[in-house]
Amino acid sequence: SAKNEGRNTFRFFSNDMNLASIERMNIENGLRLALKRNEFRLHYQPQYSIHNNTVIGAEALLRWQPENSPMIPPAKFIPIAEDNGLIVSIGDWVLREACRQNKVWHDAGLKLLVTVNISALQFKRGNLLESVQAALNDSGLEPRYLELELTESVLMFDTNAVINTIAQLRALGVSFAIDDFGTGYSSLSYLKRFAVNKLKIDQSFIRDLTSGKAEDTAIVKAILQLGDTLGLLTLAEGVETKEQAEQLSLLGCRKAQGFYWNQPLPADEFARLFTPDSPKPVV
Ligand code: C2E
Ligand code: MG
Ligand code: MG
Numbered sequence: 001s002a003k004n005e006g007r008n009t010f011r012f013f014s015n016d017m018n019l020a021s022i023e024r025m026n027i028e029n030g031l032r033l034a035l036k037r038n039e040f041r042l043h044y045q046p047q048y049s050i051h052n053n054t055v056i057g058a059e060a061l062l063r064w065q066p067e068n069s070p071m072i073p074p075a076k077f078i079p080i081a082e083d084n085g086l087i088v089s090i091g092d093w094v095l096r097e098a099c100r101q102n103k104v105w106h107d108a109g110l111k112l113l114v115t116v117n118i119s120a121l122q123f124k125r126g127n128l129l130e131s132v133q134a135a136l137n138d139s140g141l142e143p144r145y146l147e148l149e150l151t152e153s154v155l156m157f158d159t160n161a162v163i164n165t166i167a168q169l170r171a172l173g174v175s176f177a178i179d180d181f182g183t184g185y186s187s188l189s190y191l192k193r194f195a196v197n198k199l200k201i202d203q204s205f206i207r208d209l210t211s212g213k214a215e216d217t218a219i220v221k222a223i224l225q226l227g228d229t230l231g232l233l234t235l236a237e238g239v240e241t242k243e244q245a246e247q248l249s250l251l252g253c254r255k256a257q258g259f260y261w262n263q264p265l266p267a268d269e270f271a272r273l274f275t276p277d278s279p280k281p282v283v
């Protein structure tokens with residue numbers, strides 16, 4: 001009967017509107033207001049030159065702290081912002097903020113590379129060239145101190161537009177890294193098509209580096225060799241232990257980041273640790 005159908009429909013609906021989709025809706029609504037409400041922050045994870053243990057760069061990682069609610073990790077909100085297009089304006093903010101902050105550090109004597117994660121939609125929908133130029137011009141940061149991290153989702157579009165945008169930004173002095181390298185569907189073909197500077201070895205290969213599994217050592221070795229042969233820099237992501245750092249060093253890897261050295265840090269903590277003239281934290 002109609003009455004039963006109604007009940008069934010309602011049941012179906014209430015089952016379907018499970019916690020996950022309600023959460024998603026809340027995130028989506030919150031994201032629309034987050035920029036205006038100034039709820040985003042960037043944290044910075046130090047990148048090291050392994051052999052002399054000096055900091056050479058900082059990866060900017062987006063943090064969202066909505067008012068009166070717990071911090072929401074990027075893995076949760078970035079895919080949603082990519083689906084609804086908000087990542088374009090959020091990404092613009094990230095670029096501006098990372099350049100502004102890095103210029104402040106440069107003026108304080110801390111000359112680092114800042115690396116910024118870029119979503120595919122920023123290439124497709126946004127005007128990435130103009131966004132980056134605006135962030136550089138308004139901050140006064142020299143382009144060679146900005147690096148853009150691209151994942152497979154960007155490089156999968158084998159469009160001339162992406163290739164051209166990369167070339168134009170390279171001409172300005174901006175550099176490019178392939179993020180999570182080795183996990184993609186056809187990582188090797190990217191190297192031929194896209195003029196990047198650096199490969200970031202995915203953390204999944206670093207994790208088992210010292211567990212005695214020969215495969216991961218072989219893969220890391222191969223990526224390092226590939227980088228050498230093609231004239232690309234390499235950096236290991238997700239280094240968590242001294243053993244991993246030592247093993248990487250033995251394999252000839254020169255750059256790395258990971259919890260072994262530091263978690264991603266708020267800008268003020270980062271500055272306290274690394275700015276030459278500022279007082280060191282009391283431990
Ligand atoms: P990613 O770019 O590959 O960044 C590395 C992630 O690994 C970060 O997670 C970082 O906190 C984490 N990590 C660093 N060292 C270690 C370690 O030693 N062990 C482990 N287990 N993890 C480590 P986070 O900050 O949660 O970011 C996750 C992903 O979200 C990023 O992966 C990136 O794809 C995306 N993301 C973050 N910020 C932005 C942004 O501003 N724009 C875009 N489009 N994506 C972003
Ligand atoms: Mg990254
Ligand atoms: Mg990565």
Ligand code: MG
Nearest residue numbers: 151179180202
């Ligand atoms: Mg990643």
